[in-house]
Amino acid sequence: MIKTVLTLMTFVCSFSILAQDYFPKNDGVTTKNTNYTAITNAKIYVTPTQIIEKGTLLIKDGKVVASGTSVTIPKNAVQIDASGKSIYPSFIDMYSDFGIEKPKRPAGGRSSQYDASRSGYYWNDHIMPENNAIDQFKYDSKKAEDLIKAGFGVVNTHIQDGIVRGTGTLVALNSNDDNAMRILDAKSAQYLSFSKSVKSNQAYPSSIMGSMALLRQLYYDADWYAKGNITTKDLSIEALNNNKSLVQIFEAGSRAKNLRADKVGDMFNIQYVILGGGDEYERIDEIKAMNAPLIIPINFPDAYDVENAFLASTLSIHDMRAWNQKPTNPKLLADNNITFALTTHDLKSPKEFKSNLLKAIEAGLSKQKALEALTTVPAQLLGKSDKIGSLRNGTYANFLITSGDIFDKKTTLYENWVQGQKNTIENRDIVDITGKYEFNLAGETYEMTLSGELSKLKSEIIANNKKRGSKIAYTDDWVNLAFTTQDSTKQEFVRVIANVDANKNLNGKAIMPNGSEMGFFAKQTETKKDTTSKKEDSEEDKKDSVATVSPITFPNNGYGFETLPKAETLLFTNATVWTNEKDGILENTDVLIKNGKIAKIGKNLSERGATVIDATGKHLTTGIIDEHSHIAAASINEGGQNSSAEVSIEDVIDDTDINLYRNLAGGVTSIQILHGSANPIGGRSAIIKPKWGHAAKDLIISNSPKYIKFALGENVKQSNWSGGRFPQTRMGVEQVYVDYFTRAKEYEALKKSGKPYRKDIEMETLVEILNGERFISCHSYVQSEINMFMKVAERFNFKINTFTHILEGYKVADKMLEHGVGGSTFADWWSYKYEVNDAIPYNAAIMHDVGITVAINSDDAEMSRRLNQEAAKTVKYGGVSEEEAWKFVTLNPAKLLHIDDRVGSIKVGKDADVVLWSDHPLSIYAKAEKTIIEGVTYFDLKRDEMMRDQIKKERSELINDMLQAKNKGLKTQPIKKKEKELFHCDSE
């Protein structure tokens, strides 16, 4: 019975207003309704800023004819008095899959597939601009009902599958008419994303950087096709070119991905409307600088269920903060004048929309901005301001009638009109029967109290000072009541059915347990709402009050900075200084750092205004440089093809990775983030400094030399897993190189000839290598392949810059010297694969003795934070001098990265990237006390200790707040331990 009440909302089935008049009619006579509807005496929000008090809204044929205080109401108008009610334009959701079946992964195996499954289309299955939502669209009245209840009138729906997803359809949620009426625009926008289609197993792209590169290449190809240079048919590109003029909506899904999407668009002068992730607040300045309109989900996380202290200890500060910070996201976007629409996307159901929206408003989002984000903004972004999003004359009559302020918790949404069709959600004229009643039945006198919301009415019946069990339901002026008899030993009920009269009295009949019927009349004795409901209200208010909002730090993790540290003038006195220059190791020496550079080295230095750091007994060195690392990246391998020269790690730097901070704690100040080793030709590198707190783009060293990862060995021939693409042998690897470099030469020749050519990002990259503008760092293991690759390079007249890993470098060190390649190796790794059977820890020493520039690298997030120890192992294995061993992790990698003019030694004029060590830096007993990059102290042992206390405190405060939230009865979510994947060369 309760259920009936809950589904009170009914859809009024009326005649279709706009029957297509050229259609034959066989079910009756032709009718045409030319009447008007006038809703009078309402507060009308024509737009979020244009508000009419006590106005009239006049509609006809599903559209607004007029609104205002002095609207002339035509005679043939049905008038509806809406005194005390408010009218709003209904909401628009720009990012929806309404009426589209969720794409399903086809049954069967998921073996890797390298080629496309289709023909006549683009070579990549995940590019599907030819898909049109309208072809799959099936109006879903059930889902429409949920959206209508949540206040929505129009949605833009699309097929949520693939990287280019084709066109979307703009639909009015008009359940009374058919598609002819409700489809506002069959091709309203084009949708894109970074995610592959679930329907295809085509491996490429296997990473987000691959998706970015694929989109870029697609745009180049589309241009080439448009110019008539491709003689064969490509239906995908044709569709893409046709969709060019549409709004382009990009599903990014997080702060970092927003920036990545925008970056792709900017290259081709496309301004995407970007679906964000709700975490934009973490770096709002960067989001603002994108200058892109956003669609923002409001799926605010519930508090974690932290009652179990063991589990609670696994939560990170970042994840806990999200609970109280995320609701502030819309406010911060609005404060920064960022254009955004809101969406129900990511919510389990539109039913959760209002409560989340109220949270955002409570967190400071203005009601006007909220309304704009749901009406005028999406309408304008879709280019449909003349049709939807407001109640201006001529727009669709899509509006909501409410009991008052729509963004108030207590407001009732009575009706949602779509294209002039009324959907009743709550009866606007329902009589309030809460209060006290009295009735007599079979000689007994009963007292009855009705309370609560009308749709969920509660009853309490007392007779002879004894409470009876009872249940009540109230629908359409009728009350259904059942209560127990005096005899509590039996489960017997008196059932009542009664009509509510004008005086709120209940008039009907009672059916006794024995089946006899008698008249029933209950008189209202008190109308005042009982006090209990008021108490409930105030408790509900309390429930909603959000706990204090944690301050945002950079990055927004533990150990983040509330304000970024600045460069200082620092004077280190009386240190043992490892210069890495001719001066060697200087005892009792002072070093002055000013304006981010090494300013002076000497004895008894002084500088006004400098912070003096007594380094007596301590060692000052240049910062460690890791030639081979995979930290701080959202993806590492683009393994979908045997060459991925088109992808770049610079596209996917992750500025929140705690390993950046841990690297600082190990004295690391420059890092090459390399692509993995899935393919012979890998992706482009990012050379960064771990400037903890700065945004990803600012971690990348400015004007850093260009690098690319190549790979030899077992990984590229897929030895240790089942693959299937070419090459599967070292013999094949050579041919991959010969093939690609031959093509690159031909490509360049064509380009230089001045004839038209198809721009190919991959070839552009390879040409850079041939011209010595891009350096190769090549993952390498056994001597045969090392030798082979040098020969290939020599054949194409370029030099390999670095062999990384280079475990059998010692076997061909003379040949390497002759070629002029450097070696960046592990100190002592071996025996994990067959190809490292002959890897020896003396490798670095031998290569160094032969005259090769040698570095020791990590390829591992743990090892990278103690590379000083790894360098020291070369003293043990092969007797390298301490001074030279130290260069293996500083000056030599700087040379291999061509940044030794800026970093790698303590020399006046070089970047002030220095580390203060507690002890001899190669000693196992040494600890980095301060790590400074360009004069800024990013790691300080003292601050670290303070941060530990602060994290402890913040953690317990957050846990306390979450416990309170649970006690108040708020929903909680189970604890999940989030982990960032740690990447190595072979990471998928």
Next chain:
Amino acid sequence: MKKITYILIAILCTSFGFAQQTPAPKQSQPIAITGATAHLGNGQVIENSLIIFKDGKLTTVSNASQTDLSGMEVIKADGKHVYPGFIVPSSTLGLTEIDAVKATVDESEIGEMNPHIRSIIAYNAESKVVESMRPNGVLMGQIAPQGGRISGTSSVVQFDAWNWEDATVKVNDGIYLNWPSSFTRGRWWLGEDRGLKSNDKYKEQVDELVAFFNETKAYAAGDKTTTNLPYGATEGLFDGSKKLYINVDDEKGITDAIHFAKNNNVKHVVIVGGSESYKVADLLKQHNIPVIVQRIHSLPSKEDEDYDMPYKLATLLVNKGITVALNANGSMERMSSRNLPFYAGTTVAYGLDKEEALKLITSNTAKILGIDKDYGTLEEGKSATLFISEGDALDMRTNQLTHAFIDGRLISLETHQTELYHRYDDKYKAEKK
């Protein structure tokens, strides 16, 4: 003469591609090491020491004194350092040669309750990886199976032997158990979130263990007319002849594991891994349970954890009075085991006294493994399993071995790797000339 033999053997090995150095013969003559700084492994240091061993046993460990050294081979070690051989526990050395080559992998058996699975018989005494331990001073190890709930039975070996039988120091010393995890990873291939979530089968998995132990006890009490290999293999836990090594990391797991072992009358329990053991130090102390700490060179297990938590974990436990040893488990654990001394060295940078740190890889390990009567310290009457280093053996720069002895036998410090080194070093030196 002896040296020439070694070189000859080395050359032969290289040219025929044999893996292992030839094991050293028995000690034939008393050996005296004079003048070295002796780190006894029990916290004591003797500067300018005299160490004498005969028939594989230490007969003198003292300050240098006027002793008649005639008839002895005398090794002058002034300025050098002598240490007991380092011991690596819970190791898979000799069970797997090359991780990526399945045919060489013998470390975990299928099935859940495998106490009867014995590591010793698969231990490859001729492993190239095992011999590479010795130049760093790691001379002994406990070889333990992995996998399943109860992985199997471990044994203790020394690293210079013709075969596993000769290598054995203590056979079937303990049983390794993997405690149920508090978290499980989402089955991402089924579309679940890849992250970790509470393991809702935890209780069930613990109950399985309880049931298995109950069955074992019932079996032990019965007349055993029908042999049950797994039950039979477990019996030693109750009479104290075997130790129970429990791999477990989290606070709750450790607490549950301790109560489980105590409730089941397991005589000797050792916690292995124990990344959160510092949180339950009092409980560990109360029950006198030692901890074999996870590899010191690890990342913190949580994003916000102190960056140096793994570095200082052993220190935190030692300061609470708990017996701690170090292992090398984790990725690339076998080849990394030779870094055991540097793991100990790192604990010094994070608060431990150097001689205390040394105990973590010598006497404490010997105590935990139950071989401390003969190994783990330089004390008279114990085995002469020791080495001489040019300098501080816990620091890479100075860990330079000149001699190493196992049971008094002078073992080779050459390896597959040193041979390759010499071969190519010589090649380039010859080319330079």
